[in-house]
Structure formats: structure tokens, C-alpha cells
Amino acid sequence: MPKNLVIVESPAKAKTIEKFLGNDYQVMSSFGHIRDLAEKGIGIDFENNYEPQYVVSTDKKKTVADLRKASKEAEIVWLASDEDREGEAIAWHLYEELKLKKENTRRIVFHEITKDAILHAIKTPRDIDINLVDAQQARRVLDRIVGFELSPVLWRKIRPSLSAGRVQSVAVRLIVEREREINQFSAEANYRVNAFFISKDINGKQIDLKAELQQRFATKAEAQAFLEKCKEAQFSVDSIVTKPAKKSPAPPFTTSTLQQEAARKLGFSVSQTMQVAQRLYEAGKITYMRTDSVNLSDLALGTSKAEIISMAGERYVQIRKFTTKSKGAQEAHEAIRPTYMNTHKTDGTSQEKRLYELIWKRTIASQMADAELEKTSIYISVSGVKNQFVASGEVIVFDGFLKVYLESTDDETDAENDSLLPAMKNGELLLANEIVAQERFSQKPPRYAEASLVRKLEELGIGRPSTYAPTISTIQNRLYVEKGDREPEKRNFNVLTLKAGKIADEIKTENTGAEKSKLFPTDIGLVVTDFLTEYFPDVLNYNFTADVEKEFDNIADGEIKWTESIDKFYKKFHPIVEDTLKNSERQVGERILGVDPKSGRQLSVKIGKYGPLAQIGTVEEEEKPSFASLRRDQSIESISFEEALELFKLPREAGEFEGKVMTVAIGRFGPYIRHDGAFYSLPKTDDPMDVSTERAIEIIEEKREVEKNRVIQILGNDGEIQVLNGRFGPYFTRDKVNYKIPKTTDPTTLTLENCLELIAAQPDAATKKKPFGKKSAATTKVAATKTSATKTAAKPKAKAKPKVTAKKK
């Protein structure tokens, strides 16, 4: 039996460390925190100086039992959780829950998983830092108080099951405010002038040169006046300036930068990146993927250097120590890097391969030399005009780190000016082939994508590497924000072209404002954010986390007791909660748009029980109001009077067919026609507002035709098996489970025996619909959320039902 028990947080880490330590040491994992505040109720004893009520979580019972058993048998227990606030708390919880004794317990820390680092840690143990533990308790209790006191206010004032918290509410606020900035934005136009010059080089060969005027014009008249002057002007090279420039590599990856680059370069979602990284970590291919540190171990620096030398030569090496700039970083781990720098590629899924390669390149590049560039600008003067044209170009003199890696940026800058410029000399005369003044518009601020929201949160010091991905999921699951696309809009712009002494004036069209996979606030997100910022401005403040972090630091330094700090907060916060519950109105985000011209009654929009709606009339009036749901792409915040009025044109009647009325409406699954109790979906190409009687009949007949051809044959007693035509071709169904028919088989000749054979050959057909099948990460996630949503929706009904029947009896 080993004399020493070492406890770390992660099992993969335990495996690695065990190898370094030899037979006297057994290394086990706590799998993160082992206990937490009680889940029922608030879990804090307010009567007893905020005493936290800790409970071992059900899924940790076994882990704790195993650890307790091993700790009883060990001579010395080494608590080796991470060296940060949470890690210190884990060590303390272990100490308490395993009932360890001071004399045979040691607290050790290391922030790189190398043999030297671990042996050094073993030689220099310390005690548990109780002040740091207290800082964590304050953090934990504060988050519980904020979350569990604010959420119920939302249930009462807005809608049940909503949530609020120190991190998520601010994340939603960022998205809401960006959306409003975009709505309020009005594009400003100016005129940018480009000249296309021609000249001849020494050999008499024609060269082309594009140059931009260093001034932009606010109005068309000014641009026109400038072009007029150019008609008679002479163009000559005034000066040529060449400047050396440098580009430096980006630091190695942290969780947040990995998420950003994987999104930009590989198109991964934030959670996808984390899942793939987790697999690489568990396979021992990369270091820990939840980190805020850009630091590399000496070992990694050494092997990177060797790798660069063998790959590109000594000249390309430049060892760098990066320092973390982000707020609140705790740096318990290394940066994310390959475990072995000499492994350039890895096997595994294509996602794993691509992410690994990205990490390898970024790490290697971070230790490579700067790239050296030469930037050249040619200034061209126009006779009779003060401003000059300038052509700029860039030449790479030494590629350095660019040999392997270049960081991407979010904004699409035109990569025009990295071209090589032709050789020219001062005073050289140029001929302007064409001068173009083009109207350009200022850009709207971009919406956040998942990864850029993470970057913003990190910048504000809100959230931790382990919570970025879950936070992004939470605000989407609560339906505060939605990931979506925005179709481009057409926009006209003016172009003035001077060519051969004449100015042409034309209008051209461009597409603008297209966005993909961006985060949009929902109406609920808007209402919740407005409500919270009005009543709880302190918590919703972007600096709230940064301020409480300072307070936690003071606790960690022993300057203030954690309970005093919490008391100070609670005494201020709780009365506001009470007051808000008592004195605030129910929030429905109502906007009054005007008066319905037909009825003279008020037209308004608000959030109803089932989502955003438009309403004509009010409940106070004798006549009941009429309602219409908003379409998915509409928002109570931005819908116009006309658009809202339009919604009441449905349902409308589209004439009669077979003596029955056809009604056109929009349901949960899109526009449809109802006729004689049956539903017929409207194809996307048809506008529900003006489907003619003829067209409606056509749609109904088409659907009937498909229905008629649906059944190929019915087999077995009482039609046990049905062979049908589906969207993806023929299939058959039994007990609501669908089975495939091989392409080589003719479905019309299928017998009962054939089908039974096929059923036996497809054993997983019945389980396929379950959410945890072998589906892609994205579909699994959607399926999982759906089941939980239906679960919660079904629960109250199921419970309410027996009550009703009981009463009736």
C-alpha cells in the first residue's frame, strides 16, 4: 500500500503525475469541487452569520467515499488542487469532508505538469491558506445570493423559470445594448477617391498603379468639383517613402483566445471547441484547456526552440515570455499547448486534427522571430490641388513567425495594400487612366458572435475559463438571446468616374449588413435586461464583477472578514429585492403603436404568455381585444405601426372549395391553409397575404396527391406494418418506429417476412430517436434542450390533472 496519497482535480492529471512519483505515491482525483451549497433553498444561514450549508453533491458521493477510504490508509495526504481561489477551496473542502488531520496533511501547488515542478512542490509544502478559502466562500455566497434572490423577482414580475446572475445578466446586457446601438445607427456617407495611373518602366513596359486620395469628401458636389480639377491636372511622383516595419506573433492560447481563433479559422462554436480540446487533453496530446495563462513551461520553451531550429534554422528562434493582461486572471495552469512540441500533427477526427494543428502552430509561432516588412508609400501630387494621392505597398523582407501562423481578425479588412509596388522615381509623370469617386458608408457596429462575446466578458473580467461556454449556452437556453443570421440588404451608392475627360455619374448597388451565426436579443431578453438595469443597476453594472473581485482580494489578503464583506452587500441588496417585489409593475414590455384606423381602438404590442403579440383594444373595454402573434423575425422593440397592423390580416379566407371555406393563417410551423378540418402547409414561395382561391385549391390537391401515393402497401394482421413513401424515399413503419428499405429492394414486392428480417437487421432503429445517439454535437444539444423544455412544460400539467379529476369525483 502506497504511503502517500496525492489528490488533484482532474483524472487525466492524476494519471500523468503518478508516472513521475513512483510506487510510494497513489494519485487520485476529486473531479473538481466535491461539495457545494445545498441545492434546495438558498443554502445560506442568514440567522447565523451567513454560515454556508455545504452538501456533498449526489454524483460526488462515491468519489468522496473512495477518497476517504484511501486517505485513512495513507500516512500523508497531499492536497494538490490548483493554485487559485477555487483550488484552495477544493483543498479545504477535502480537508473538512475527509476529516483529515493537520499533522499528516500537506498542501502543495504546481502550475506546470513536469517532473521537476512536482518534485519541487513535494519538497516545499505549505498549509491551506484560509484567507484565500474565505475569498472563495465570499464569491460563492455572493453568487448564490444574487442568483437566488433576483431570479424569483423575475418569476413574479415577468415569467416563471427565468434566471438572473452576476455573469449571465451582464452577458445579455452586452448583447441588448449592442443591438440598440445598431438600431440607432445611421450610416454616414462620404466620397473616397481612387486613381488608376499608368506609366512605363525602364524597359518600356506598362505598369499600373492604384492610389487613394488622402482626403475624403463629405458631399457629392465636392467630389465632383475635385474631379473637374483633375480633368486638366498633371500627376507626378512627389516622394517615395520606405519604412521598415515589424510584426510580432500572438501569445500562446488561453481558453478565450482558443475559442476565438477556432471560431474564426475553423468555424467552431465555443462549446464545440471545448469538447474537441477536452478529447485532445484526455488523450494526453495537449495541456489543460481551461486556463487564463499565456505562460509556457521552461520545458515547452526548450522543445519549441529545438523544433524551430530543426524546421527553419536558428535565425527563426526568439524565445519570449508573455505576461497576462486580462483582468482577474489567476494563472493556475500553463497556456494551452501541445504536450510534445515535436508532434506536428495528430491522428483522430478531422476536428481534433485541425484544432491540434492550430494549437501547435500558435505555440511554435509564439517562440519565433518577428516578421520584418518594408512598407512603401508613393505620394503623387496633383497640379493645382493641395491633397495628394498615395499608393502603399508592403513587402516581407523576413517572414519569421509568419512562416507558420498568422492570427485572424474579426473585421474583414480588404487585403489590398500588401502588394508589391512598381519601381518609380521622384518627379516621374503619370497618366491617370481613370479616377473614381465612390460613395462609401460608415459601418454599423457588428453584433457579437459567441467567441467575440467571450472576449468581451474576459476583457471585463467577468466569468472564468471553465464557465465561458456554459454561460453562452445558458443565455441561449433561457431564450434571452438567439443565434441567427441576417440577410444582406441592397443599398444604392453613387459612383463618379472621370475617364477620357468626361465624368460619368451612375448609381450602383451593393449588398450590406449580412451576418452569420450572430447573437440577437429576444424580446424576453430585452424586457428582462431593462427591468434588471432599472431596479438593480449595481449588479448589472459592467464593473460590478471587477469591484467585487477587489473585495475578494482584500479578503484573501486578510484585510477584511468575508462575512463582513457579504453583510455589507446583503444589507444593501436585500431591501431592494423586497422593495422591487412590492412596488414594481408586472413587466410585459408594452409599446403603444397608435390607433387602428378601422375600429378606432388602441394598437399595441407586448409579451404575452406564449410570446410577443400585437393587440387591438384593451381589456378595460367592453369588447374583448383581438390578438395576433408577432412573426419570428419581428421584435416588440422595433416593429412598426404598419407591420403590426398587417398581422391582423390573418387569418383570412381564401375562397371556397368543395363547399367549405379555406382559411389562411400562420401557425407555429409557418403559414398554412385550413380546409374541412385538415391542414395544408404553404410553400415558402407563396405569400399568405395574397394566395388566390385557385392557388389554394392547387396546394390542397397537391398534398392530397402526395397522401394518396404515401401508402405503398399494408402488411400483417391489422396492418401491423405499413410501407410508405417518405421525404427521403420509401420506408416502412411498425409501432411508430421507422425502418430503412435497401435501395436494391422494390418496396412494392416487399413481404411481411422481408420486413421482419429488415427489422432484425436494424436493431438500433428503435433507439435512434433518443437524444444521446451517435449524432453530431449540435443536434444532440438541440435535442437535449428540447427534452428538458418539454419536461418542464409537462410537469405542472401532469400534477394538476389528477387534482382536477379528484375534484370532479
Add this chain to the structure above:
DNA sequence: CAGTGAGCGAGCTTCCGCTTGACTT
């Protein structure tokens, strides 16, 4: 599967930060 916009009023929902689970056949 296909709108509803809540009469009687039970009991539920919720936070952030550590870390990976996965019954049989």
C-alpha cells in the same frame, strides 16, 4: 402539430465555478 393571451390557484423554476459521468443487451 396547426394559437392561445388565463376564472378556481399547487408547486416548481434559479446562481457561478471546479471537474467528467454514461445500468443491462
